Amino acid sequence: MHRTRTATGVLAVVALAVPVAVLVQSQDTEVRSISGDPGYQEKDMSDPLVLAHRGASGYRPEHTLAAYDLAVEQGADYIEPDLVMTKDGVLVDRHEPEIGGTTDVADHPEFADRRTTKQVDGRAVPGWFVDDFTLAELKTLRAKERLGGLRPVSSRYDGQFEVPTFEEVLAKREELSRRTGRVIGIIPEIKHSTYAHAEGFDPEAEVARLVRRHHLNHSKAPIWIQSFELTALKDLRTVHGYVGKSTFLTEVAGGPYDLHEQGTTYAELTSAESMKELSRWIDGFGPAKDAVITRNADGSLGEPTSFVADAHGAGLKVTPWTFRAENTFLPTDFRLGSDPAAHGRLADEVTAFYEVGVDGVFCDQPDICATAREDFLTGS
Secondary structure (H helix, E strand, O other): OOOOOOOOOHHHHHHHOOOOOOOOOOOOOOOOOOOOOOOOOOOOOOOOEEEEOOOOOOOOOOOOHHHHHHHHHOOOOEEOOEEEEOOOOOEEEOOOOEOOOOEOHHHOHHHHHHOEEEEEOOEEEEEOEHHHOOHHHHOOOOEOOOOOOOOHHHHOOOOOOOOOEHHHHHHHHHHHHHHHOOOOEEOOEEOOHHHHHHOOOOHHHHHHHHHHHOOOOOOOOOEEEEEOOHHHHHHHHHOOOOOOEEEEEEOOOOOOHHHHHHOOOHHHHOOHHHHHHHOOOOOEEEEEHHHOEEEOOOOOEEEEOOHHHHHHHOOOEEOOEOEOOEHHHOOHHHOOOOOOOOEOOHHHHHHHHHHHOOOEEEEOOHHHHHHHHHHHHHOO
16 A cells, blocks of 8 residues: 655645545445444543553553453543554554563563564664564463563563454453443554554554444544554545544654654644644544643643643644553652652642643553542542
8 A cells, every 4th residue: 555645844744634535445334343232422421531541551461351341440431452463464452563571472482583673663673573473373472561660560460361452352342331331432553553564564454444343433433543653544534434533642752753754743743733734634632741731850740831722722632641650650749759669649640631621641540540530520
């Protein structure tokens, strides 16, 4: 597939990214989900939303079905899988194409010769890569806690859970919705799309196919598809016929890798003017939280920026990432004690973002964010 990229300049980027008529119609359009249940609509959901970042990843190894079960039990509204592709073209749920940090692959001598170094977004990354494993091989591995030194509770579950496929997570969302009696959403992220295409895969095509298969390809579906790359989001709509909601993920510094040759930065793409242009084909932003409330030089929480107001002025939602309870991830004035793994005042930090008017927050500890939301909404 031809990967459309843009001319120099942010307005050229957004101008060429406006949706055109859908070019492809899939034969799967009318196929219901495997269970026969509809995809549901995004209705009667809390505001702001609690988005389980890779599941309840502060308590269970990330991107496992157990982490999603616990997240919803703790009050999360949405579950988030990160999507990469196996050698045989199956979308699976891992943080990165490199799987050495999130599975026990290093403990499997039969895969020792698979260790290599690949270029991912212009960086040399050593390790084991998901696209060198078939799904059957990947299913012989078990998930492990990526931040073991900071999360000993989660590390106790190392070796217990499989790597789920995207389709298994979609089915889990349906199950959780039925079990809880409330609509549970899903907010998948297509990881490193440029890398995937360079390896010969088309993750956007497969995402769109499975979204249709699970009856979620409509504007009110409880699904938001995310990417740090604009080309991936554009292709979903203009090539693959995706009509659900999408979120453009951004950093404070740098720019999307698909536009790195043009030198396009996230700062350019998140100006008030650019937000209005981008609103023609995306529905929200997922910014790094420092883009919403700055950090002072001493690491303490600073002042709100205009990010939320600018996005809302363009009709876009804002769901910043990532809220984590461990001291090492908190602003210095929200830490308790000197142990980097100890939990600090996450509830107070996330409340500051609720007060700024964000539409949702990505949390590793959904229970803390959900309780803080209840207190915020009730004035407790």
